Amino acid sequence: MNWLTVERKEEIRQYLSVKNFKKIFRLLAPYVWRYKMSYLAMIVMLLIGIGVTLAFAWFMGNVIDAAINGNFERLRFLLIIGLLLVIYQIVSNFVWTYVETTSMNNIKKDLNQDLYAHILTLSSSDLNKDHSGKWMSHFTNDIHSVNAVVGSGLLNLIRFPIMITAALIYLMSISWKLSLISLSVAPLAIVAGAVFGLLLKRNGTIIHETISELTKKLNDTFHGMTVIKSFTLENLFHNQYRKQTEDLYRLELKEAKIQGTFYAGGQAVASLTFLASLLMGAFFVSQGSITAGMLLTFVNLVNLLVSPLTGFAGQWAGYQRSMTALERVVKVFDQTKTAEELPFRKDVIQISQGIDVKNIHFSYQEYSPLFQDLSFKLPAGQVTAFVGPSGAGKSTLFQLIMRFYEVNDGSIELDGKPINEMDVAVLRSAISYVPQDTFLFSGSVEENLKIAAPNATFEKMVQAARDANIHEFIMSLPEGYQTELGERGVRLSGGQRQRIAIARALLKDAPILLLDEATSALDSETEMLVKSALQRLMKGRTTIIIAHRLSTIQHADQILVFKEGQLVQAGTHAELKREGLYKELIQADQFTQRSIQRQDVI
Numbered sequence: 001m002n003w004l005t006v007e008r009k010e011e012i013r014q015y016l017s018v019k020n021f022k023k024i025f026r027l028l029a030p031y032v033w034r035y036k037m038s039y040l041a042m043i044v045m046l047l048i049g050i051g052v053t054l055a056f057a058w059f060m061g062n063v064i065d066a067a068i069n070g071n072f073e074r075l076r077f078l079l080i081i082g083l084l085l086v087i088y089q090i091v092s093n094f095v096w097t098y099v100e101t102t103s104m105n106n107i108k109k110d111l112n113q114d115l116y117a118h119i120l121t122l123s124s125s126d127l128n129k130d131h132s133g134k135w136m137s138h139f140t141n142d143i144h145s146v147n148a149v150v151g152s153g154l155l156n157l158i159r160f161p162i163m164i165t166a167a168l169i170y171l172m173s174i175s176w177k178l179s180l181i182s183l184s185v186a187p188l189a190i191v192a193g194a195v196f197g198l199l200l201k202r203n204g205t206i207i208h209e210t211i212s213e214l215t216k217k218l219n220d221t222f223h224g225m226t227v228i229k230s231f232t233l234e235n236l237f238h239n240q241y242r243k244q245t246e247d248l249y250r251l252e253l254k255e256a257k258i259q260g261t262f263y264a265g266g267q268a269v270a271s272l273t274f275l276a277s278l279l280m281g282a283f284f285v286s287q288g289s290i291t292a293g294m295l296l297t298f299v300n301l302v303n304l305l306v307s308p309l310t311g312f313a314g315q316w317a318g319y320q321r322s323m324t325a326l327e328r329v330v331k332v333f334d335q336t337k338t339a340e341e342l343p344f345r346k347d348v349i350q351i352s353q354g355i356d357v358k359n360i361h362f363s364y365q366e367y368s369p370l371f372q373d374l375s376f377k378l379p380a381g382q383v384t385a386f387v388g389p390s391g392a393g394k395s396t397l398f399q400l401i402m403r404f405y406e407v408n409d410g411s412i413e414l415d416g417k418p419i420n421e422m423d424v425a426v427l428r429s430a431i432s433y434v435p436q437d438t439f440l441f442s443g444s445v446e447e448n449l450k451i452a453a454p455n456a457t458f459e460k461m462v463q464a465a466r467d468a469n470i471h472e473f474i475m476s477l478p479e480g481y482q483t484e485l486g487e488r489g490v491r492l493s494g495g496q497r498q499r500i501a502i503a504r505a506l507l508k509d510a511p512i513l514l515l516d517e518a519t520s521a522l523d524s525e526t527e528m529l530v531k532s533a534l535q536r537l538m539k540g541r542t543t544i545i546i547a548h549r550l551s552t553i554q555h556a557d558q559i560l561v562f563k564e565g566q567l568v569q570a571g572t573h574a575e576l577k578r579e580g581l582y583k584e585l586i587q588a589d590q591f592t593q594r595s596i597q598r599q600d601v602i
């Protein structure tokens with residue numbers, strides 16, 4: 001059989017397997033358990049509901065028989081029963097919808113919060129492995145599958161077998177011969193259902209992947225809008241997006257076709273079975289083996305039996321499709337957390353000796369080591385500058401000092417204590433990081449500054465802004481410190497953002513300062529404002545600067561020159577300027593050279 005390729009066999013094996021259940025139920029069990037009373041209520045309602053459905057079949061048959069026999073006493077009794085059944089159904093429909101919706105939303109809310117928290121504790125290397133659009137799609141897409149997996153989908157998977165068994169027993173008690181004839185379609189229904197189920201699952205999995213790709217594209221579009229516009233990529237992006245949405249449309253259409261065929265087929269099977277049972281039943285009635293009422297009960301029961309039979313495979317397929325989405329969520333939870341609890345701000349510690357980088361080895365990818373046996377010291381209270389060509393590893397050293405990544409071997413010590421033995425929150429509370437380009441959150445200027453010290457007084461915050469030379473600018477904004485920043489608010493220039501970052505660092509008042517000097521040149525006035533703000537910030541702190549413009553670091557206590565992960569020179573500007581890579585770097589920067597020469601003369 002050619003069509004039964006290895007991949008197909010694997011696909012069928014996965015479709016029939018319940019192995020994935022374990023993983024997903026292990027993830028969801030605690031959430032379900034949290035709302036156990038709701039589940040208990042739903043299972044009780046489900047069982048009563050099956051009883052009520054069967055009772056309706058019984059009710060109709062009995063009404064007919066009582067009417068034929070002119071038994072009005074019994075009809076009155078049956079009327080009361082009928083009314084009670086209807087009232088129960090109305091009430092239970094309401095209660096069911098309410099209980100199911102609240103428990104599902106509660107579970108989704110809890111899972112959402114835990115997923116968010118888990119992602120916040122993942123290591124930078126794990127986070128960088130996936131596109132941010134993919135991370136987003138776990139929230140916007142995958143998590144909603146919870147409904148199908150532990151909501152109505154799961155309850156239907158419980159309901160159907162019970163319903164089938166109960167209806168079958170009831171049918172047999174009326175007429176086993178008629179039951180066997182009616183059931184002859186069952187194997188066909190099961191096989192057809194299974195095939196359609198597999199098709200639905202396959203298509204559904206691709207739909208989830210396509211949605212994830214679409215989210216990635218949208219994310220890239222919004223983050224890269226400037227690049228898109230400056231390279232006039234609008235048309236190209238639109239074409240790519242159009243293709244992706246058309247692919248999604250085709251897949252949804254295919255799903256609709258499979259589902260339509262499946263439901264129509266199920267309907268045909270159910271109708272044919274109904275007709276066959278009715279005709280055979282009529283014959284049995286004419287023979288006097290069953291009453292007309294029993295026939296009515298019987299055909300109703302056949303319906304109750306066949307629809308779950310044909311529907312079961314569809315449910316199974318939908319279930320598996322949702323499981324595929326949740327599997328992606330499980331994979332996120334399977335990634336090791338870097339901390340048991342979410343780090344929170346700790347009191348700032350003081351440092352006396354400084355940072356000692358001892359024989360560290362580090363690589364992002366196993367096959368290309370970046371640092372091998374690298375050692376140097378960063379004395380407390382001194383200014384150290386990292387210089388070197390692009391890709392030398394300067395930013396990576398910042399990442400290692402802040403423990404965004406862990407060293408593979410060797411250690412980085414703070415006051416003699418390896419940082420990987422320190423509470424990461426304590427370590428990071430001791431460091432102010434001023435990046436090249438500061439991220440501003442949606443919110444006011446005040447909120448953006450106070451992320452560094454939420455309890456700081458307004459006066460202290462204003463003082464920090466003054467020291468960062470940004471207060472005047474903030475006051476010129478329409479609502480001063482209450483002006484909205486971020487995507488929907490005021491946009492700041494590079495120099496202004498940098499001074500906001502400096503104000504944040506001043507407010508945080510940490511003993512270690514990691515400063516990634518902006519690469520883009522600022523105009524001379526702004527540069528002066530930034531420089532004087534930085535002077536104030538660096539005072540009394542153990543400072544490490546990644547220097548892109550060498551003119552700024554001539555007064556550094558030590559300069560470390562890196563090349564391809566190796567420390568090639570170390571010393572002061574005066575010691576290093578006449579030789580080696582440092583000299584080459586100075587020569588490469590004509591502007592810097594001139595400015596240094598001028599100062600040398602002075």
Ligand SMILES: Nc1ncnc2c1ncn2[C@@H]1O[C@H](COP(=O)(O)OP(=O)(O)OP(=O)(O)O)[C@@H](O)[C@H]1O
Nearest residue numbers: 128364365370388389390391392393394395396397
């Ligand atoms: N997240 C990452 N995953 C894999 N490799 C990385 C990652 N970040 C940096 N690298 C690689 O590590 C090396 C050092 O990069 P790093 O950013 O530390 O250099 P740098 O000296 O700061 O350069 P620049 O001055 O251009 O910022 C480079 O080869 C870079 O490609």
